[in-house]
Amino acid sequence: MDPFKLLSRSTKLSKSSKQLQPRSTPSGGQNAQPQLFGGNNDDGVNRSRKRKRGENVVSHTIVGVHDLHPSVDTGRRIANGAVCEPQDVEPHSTARPPQDSSVYEEENMIAADGPLLLEERRKIMKEHRLKITRLDPPATRLQKKGRSKSSSAKADKLKALVFPEPMQEFDHLTSRYGVSRRLANNVAEQGFTVPTEVQLGALPLLLDSPSTYLSESGQPGLTSSIGAIDLLAVAPTGSGKTLAFLLPLLHKLQQEKRDDAAVDRHISALILAPTRELASQTVNEGRKLSKNTGITITQMRKGMRFGLQDHDNAEEEESSEYNHSSLVKADIIVSTPGIVHNTTSESENHLALSKVRHLILDEADVLLDPLFRDQTLEIWNTLSNPKLRVSMWSATMGSNIEALATATIAARRRGLNELGKTRAEVPLLRLVVGLKDSAVPNVQHKLVYAATEQGKLMGLRQLLRPASSTDSGPSLRPPFLIFTQTIERAVALHAELLYDIPVEAGGISRIAVLHSDLSDTARDNVMTRFRKGEIWVLITTDLLSRGVDFRGINGVVNYDIPTSSAAYVHRIGRTGRAGREGGVAVTLYSKEDIPYLKHVANVVAMAQKGAHDDAGLQQWLLDAIPTLSKNDKQSLKKHGIQSRTARGKEKDPKAARKARISTKAGFVRQAENKRKGAVLGSQRRAQAEMNDDDGDGDETDFGGFD
Numbered sequence: 077m078d079p080f081k082l083l084s085r086s087t088k089l090s091k092s093s094k095q096l097q098p099r100s101t102p103s104g105g106q107n108a109q110p111q112l113f114g115g116n117n118d119d120g121v122n123r124s125r126k127r128k129r130g131e132n133v134v135s136h137t138i139v140g141v142h143d144l145h146p147s148v149d150t151g152r153r154i155a156n157g158a159v160c161e162p163q164d165v166e167p168h169s170t171a172r173p174p175q176d177s178s179v180y181e182e183e184n185m186i187a188a189d190g191p192l193l194l195e196e197r198r199k200i201m202k203e204h205r206l207k208i209t210r211l212d213p214p215a216t217r218l219q220k221k222g223r224s225k226s227s228s229a230k231a232d233k234l235k236a237l238v239f240p241e242p243m244q245e246f247d248h249l250t251s252r253y254g255v256s257r258r259l260a261n262n263v264a265e266q267g268f269t270v271p272t273e274v275q276l277g278a279l280p281l282l283l284d285s286p287s288t289y290l291s292e293s294g295q296p297g298l299t300s301s302i303g304a305i306d307l308l309a310v311a312p313t314g315s316g317k318t319l320a321f322l323l324p325l326l327h328k329l330q331q332e333k334r335d336d337a338a339v340d341r342h343i344s345a346l347i348l349a350p351t352r353e354l355a356s357q358t359v360n361e362g363r364k365l366s367k368n369t370g371i372t373i374t375q376m377r378k379g380m381r382f383g384l385q386d387h388d389n390a391e392e393e394e395s396s397e398y399n400h401s402s403l404v405k406a407d408i409i410v411s412t413p414g415i416v417h418n419t420t421s422e423s424e425n426h427l428a429l430s431k432v433r434h435l436i437l438d439e440a441d442v443l444l445d446p447l448f449r450d451q452t453l454e455i456w457n458t459l460s461n462p463k464l465r466v467s468m469w470s471a472t473m474g475s476n477i478e479a480l481a482t483a484t485i486a487a488r489r490r491g492l493n494e495l496g497k498t499r500a501e502v503p504l505l506r507l508v509v510g511l512k513d514s515a516v517p518n519v520q521h522k523l524v525y526a527a528t529e530q531g532k533l534m535g536l537r538q539l540l541r542p543a544s545s546t547d548s549g550p551s552l553r554p555p556f557l558i559f560t561q562t563i564e565r566a567v568a569l570h571a572e573l574l575y576d577i578p579v580e581a582g583g584i585s586r587i588a589v590l591h592s593d594l595s596d597t598a599r600d601n602v603m604t605r606f607r608k609g610e611i612w613v614l615i616t617t618d619l620l621s622r623g624v625d626f627r628g629i630n631g632v633v634n635y636d637i638p639t640s641s642a643a644y645v646h647r648i649g650r651t652g653r654a655g656r657e658g659g660v661a662v663t664l665y666s667k668e669d670i671p672y673l674k675h676v677a678n679v680v681a682m683a684q685k686g687a688h689d690d691a692g693l694q695q696w697l698l699d700a701i702p703t704l705s706k707n708d709k710q711s712l713k714k715h716g717i718q719s720r721t722a723r724g725k726e727k728d729p730k731a732a733r734k735a736r737i738s739t740k741a742g743f744v745r746q747a748e749n750k751r752k753g754a755v756l757g758s759q760r761r762a763q764a765e766m767n768d769d770d771g772d773g774d775e776t777d778f779g780g781f782d
């Protein structure tokens with residue numbers, strides 16, 4: 077049965093209009109080409125020329141961790157044509173330093189073919205639009221070394237560029253990076269054959285490979301580095317960031333366990349995510365990847381607290397007032413900041429968190445945004461392990477967030493130094509895939525003017541069931557997501573659309589609403605049914621705009637415009653995942669939205685330029701849309717469009733009434749109210765007459781027997 081036919085009430089679409097339907101949709105089941113950029117061969121595998129061992133051996137000697145260790149050599153060593161500074165290396169690096177280069181070869185940590193030349197690395201990274209920069213200010217580093225202050229900023233920028241050897245095949249996991257076969261098999265079992273761009277760049281950085289990073293210039297004192305790093309990664313939505321942080325984490329934890337099997341188990345890693353839906357999805361992915369590796373991963377839920385896993389504390393735990401079922405014990409904990417934050421005031425939890433060595437902030441820009449900032453920073457500061465490594469991931473990252481992250485890392489380092497817990501300088505690198513803060517390139521954008529609230533509803537209905545073959549609107553097949561600004565509006569829209577899907581197609585069971593006012597069980601239930609394909613249209617708020625991966629979503633409808641460009645990028649990024657083609661993003665806007673449309677229009681215009689596609693956004697329209705002041709932008713991000721909020725209702729009831737989601741036009745509602753008032757009035761009059769009659773009749777009516 078073709079659900080689209082049913083949804084369109086079997087409208088006889090002409091052949092030509094059928095041809096207008098996209099031939100492929102994300103849910104169409106085609107094999108995804110997960111790489112968004114770069115020239116691939118037919119088989120989707122990037123094949124850069126590999127050099128054979130021994131080629132150019134003189135200028136491209138591989139330098140291992142031990143070669144660069146400050147305790148071994150306090151001078152500079154030449155590696156791959158670039159010079160490394162001793163402080164670039166963390167003395168406590170968890171990478172297993174082999175005793176000599178022959179051990180590398182014995183353990184097969186380096187593939188038979190040698191490392192790529194700087195030129196080759198640069199070419200691959202350019203092709204895949206990957207840019208890796210060291211964020212520690214290079215100028216300071218240069219000054220430290222007595223170099224000229226006048227060297228141009230551009231040259232400094234160039235020198236801060238880093239070129240790790242891109243991981244072009246997952247086969248390199250075992251052959252070059254010493255990843256266990258089990259872990260590599262778990263990746264293969266997911267059907268992943270080609271690393272995505274973010275994986276291409278981030279995996280070599282995070283796996284602590286024995287191959288050396290290369291700086292652009294090969295000048296002294298510049299980023300030839302190895303070992304521990306902190307990372308800020310910005311890559312498009314659906315580009316596989318979860319695997320890019322989970323895989324190195326699991327590898328590290330396996331290594332730590334292998335190296336120190338006698339040590340008691342403790343919580344080693346904390347992953348923070350803004351919503352419980354995303355946290356739960358990360359746990360799922362983590363479980364698939366960690367199968368048979370001995371690493372455990374779990375989600376922290378309300379009312380839970382951290383379990384101390386050391387024997388020393390076992391007694392303390394026994395006598396504790398807490399129920400053991402509420403203890404959360406695993407190598408990796410995934411949670412929203414609020415839940416962890418609630419526990420950090422207790423000293424036992426402080427102790428449990430003191431051994432955490434890996435902090436991952438998924439959707440870092442939200443976690444460091446005012447909404448979650450205090451909680452996130454407090455948790456970060458609670459993690460007292462001096463060897464803590466941090467990585468932050470998102471598809472969007474404002475410069476203010478980047479500055480905050482850099483400052484927090486610097487402040488922590490200073491704090492540790494003051495406490496005498498110094499650690500070697502750990503470089504902070506930034507990895508950017510594609511154009512920062514832009515929409516995923518494989519989604520088709522449509523901006524549709526609907527004039528009024530009723531117009532938006534009509535537009536949405538047209539998307540649900542195109543009325544005729546001449547419908548010019550964008551074609552959108554279920555399953556799709558509809559975003560509203562508030563919970564109230566999501567509920568109202570759900571009530572409006574509830575009966576729009578014919579019974580033959582499943583009726584009301586095909587449409588659902590998901591928001592944070594629902595119980596945890598109800599939220600889980602909706603998510604499961606949507607993933608299974610039982611729900612076709614899911615109405616939601618920005619709760620689902622971040623991170624959540626529904627692989628086969630054909631489109632996204634912004635029923636209410638998003639309140640920032642980042643929100644737009646993330647909402648529409650729920651479709652077109654892992655390079656899938658055919659995703660559609662429709663934004664309906666009314667007259668009231670026009671003053672707030674610029675941020676959306678800018679993202680769409682940029683995407684339109686790249687795709688040579690017409691999203692219904694002509695230059696004149698772009699020019700005509702007003703630009704918001706900084707304050708207005710902030711207010712919009714914080715409160716949304718006022719008339720759609722409870723606050724707006726109090727301030728301007730008339731505008732709020734206009735913005736109400738309802739099929740009824742204002743004059744119809746007015747006429748109905750008049751009619752209702754008239755009926756009520758006549759009822760009241762009749763009642764009053766009856767009362768009068770009752771009163772009169774007291775004396776005249778039958779008064780009973782004497």
Ligand SMILES: Nc1ncnc2c1ncn2[C@@H]1O[C@H](COP(=O)(O)OP(=O)(O)OP(=O)(O)O)[C@@H](O)[C@H]1O
Nearest residue numbers: 110268270271272313314315316317318623625654
């Ligand atoms: N190498 C790969 N090959 C094919 N598919 C992949 C690969 N890596 C990840 N995926 C798939 O891509 C999809 C998106 O991955 P993921 O959720 O990690 O994206 P993301 O970058 O975190 O997106 P968002 O920014 O929206 O959070 C998932 O379905 C995942 O299974």
